[in-house]
Amino acid sequence: MSDLEEKIKEQYGKRKHLNPLYNSYYSMRTMHERGEKLRELLESHQCRDKSLLEIGAGHGGNIPMLLMCGFKKENLHLNELLAERIKAINENYGEYKLFEGDFLKIDFGQKYDYVFQSTVFSSILDTATRKAIANKMWDLLKPGGYILWYDFVFNNPNNNQVRKVTANEVKSLFPGALHTEFHKITLAPPIGRRVGKLYSLFNLPFLRTHILALLQKPEA
Numbered sequence: 001m002s003d004l005e006e007k008i009k010e011q012y013g014k015r016k017h018l019n020p021l022y023n024s025y026y027s028m029r030t031m032h033e034r035g036e037k038l039r040e041l042l043e044s045h046q047c048r049d050k051s052l053l054e055i056g057a058g059h060g061g062n063i064p065m066l067l068m069c070g071f072k073k074e075n076l077h078l079n080e081l082l083a084e085r086i087k088a089i090n091e092n093y094g095e096y097k098l099f100e101g102d103f104l105k106i107d108f109g110q111k112y113d114y115v116f117q118s119t120v121f122s123s124i125l126d127t128a129t130r131k132a133i134a135n136k137m138w139d140l141l142k143p144g145g146y147i148l149w150y151d152f153v154f155n156n157p158n159n160n161q162v163r164k165v166t167a168n169e170v171k172s173l174f175p176g177a178l179h180t181e182f183h184k185i186t187l188a189p190p191i192g193r194r195v196g197k198l199y200s201l202f203n204l205p206f207l208r209t210h211i212l213a214l215l216q217k218p219e220a
């Protein structure tokens, strides 16, 4: 096992009890909201003909959302580091192309129209590793392609195994981006989990903790 895998495994071991249940009303609601917003952002992008790589895909939970945005199964590629998550992807989404292991060590052998990360960077505490991953994501993009980004912008006082990624840090990770769009999204988990079905009522911009962003690489 590599040092990075050890580190990530240890972090997840420590925070297991803090993870929201995937089937809670809150997580379903936020996932749906994210899907709707992403579909709106990508409406004019003709995703049916575009390729996308999701790095750190976890258990593959973003796949339904990406299909909903119009991406075709055969054009969605995944990458994941942890063995138990790789197993889950293989069991539930075995027909998808999966690159197993540390994103930084894999030769993907192709470029993509979109490279997507969802709460991977906030799990990486080390600034140099963040930069290395961002650089590789950028290199994997075709000219005119997009970094697709979802992560939180506030620290969680109860969890020192994660660290926020502010919009300014995102911009500095991709200094060559031509066109950038940032949208605040996701009602803060401590509130959202408490208010249940009143989610929409409480979902005010200043109570949102994440950003959904698109950053475009210039055409060649």
Ligand SMILES: C[S@@+](CC[C@H](N)C(=O)[O-])C[C@H]1O[C@@H](n2cnc3c(N)ncnc32)[C@H](O)[C@@H]1O
Binding pocket: 004, 008, 055, 056, 057, 058, 059, 061, 062, 079, 080, 081, 082, 085, 101, 102, 103, 104, 117, 118, 119, 120, 123
């Ligand atoms: C918080 S989880 C998010 C999972 C998924 N993206 C989602 O939105 O549900 C972060 C994931 O990134 C993975 N990860 C972290 N560093 C990685 C690396 N260097 N290569 C591949 N995956 C990595 C972890 O194993 C974990 O599954």
